[in-house]
Amino acid sequence: MVLLVPRLQLLYRSYLTSLTIPKMATNGDAVNGHKDDLSTLSNGVALTDRLRVRPTLTNGAGGDEKFTFSKEPTLEEVRRLQAEFTDERDWNQFHQPRNLLLALVGEVGEVSELFQWRGEVAEGLPGWTDSEREHLGQELSDVLIYLVELAEKCHVDLPQAVLRKMALNRLKYPASKVQGSSKKYTEYKD
Numbered sequence: 001m002v003l004l005v006p007r008l009q010l011l012y013r014s015y016l017t018s019l020t021i022p023k024m025a026t027n028g029d030a031v032n033g034h035k036d037d038l039s040t041l042s043n044g045v046a047l048t049d050r051l052r053v054r055p056t057l058t059n060g061a062g063g064d065e066k067f068t069f070s071k072e073p074t075l076e077e078v079r080r081l082q083a084e085f086t087d088e089r090d091w092n093q094f095h096q097p098r099n100l101l102l103a104l105v106g107e108v109g110e111v112s113e114l115f116q117w118r119g120e121v122a123e124g125l126p127g128w129t130d131s132e133r134e135h136l137g138q139e140l141s142d143v144l145i146y147l148v149e150l151a152e153k154c155h156v157d158l159p160q161a162v163l164r165k166m167a168l169n170r171l172k173y174p175a176s177k178v179q180g181s182s183k184k185y186t187e188y189k190d
C-alpha cells in the first residue's frame, strides 16, 4: 500500500496534464484548455513533447509488429483517479449518470471532428502529425474517463462486464460460422 501511493501520485500527475474537464461537459475549447493546463504544469518545460502519444509496438507471432497498450493504468485506477479529481473539485453534484452520458457523447463528437472530412483513414494514422495524434489521444482519453465514471455511477463493474459481453459476442458470432463476414448475428442461418 505504501509503495502504491507514489505510483498513484505519479499517475495522477500524468492524468492531470492530459485531462480536459475545465467544467462539466463544457470542454468544447479543448485544445486551448490543454495548452493552458500544460504550460502551467510544465513550468516552461516542453511537457507536450514528453506526453506525446507514441505507439507501443511489439513483435507479433508472425514477426510483424503489432500495437499494444501499456499495462497501466487499469480501469480501476482510472476510476479512482477520476473520483479523486471530482472529489477535490466538489463536482460530484454535477456528475449524475445522465450528465455523464451526455458528456461522454460530447467527447465522442470531439473524436469524430478529428476524422471529419479526411476520407478513410488507414491503421496507424499514416500522414497524421504528432500534434494531431496527441490531440486524438486526449479526446479518446476524455471518452474513456467519462465512460469509466458513468459505469462507476451506475454501479457497473466495467472490467467484468466487458468479459461477460465478449463471451456473449463469441456465442453470437462463432468464428466457424461468421469467418470473413460482416453480417449481423440475426442474418446468419444454421
Ligand SMILES: [Mg+2]
Residues within 6 Å of the ligand: 020, 027, 030, 107, 110, 138, 139, 142
Ligand atoms: Mg475533449
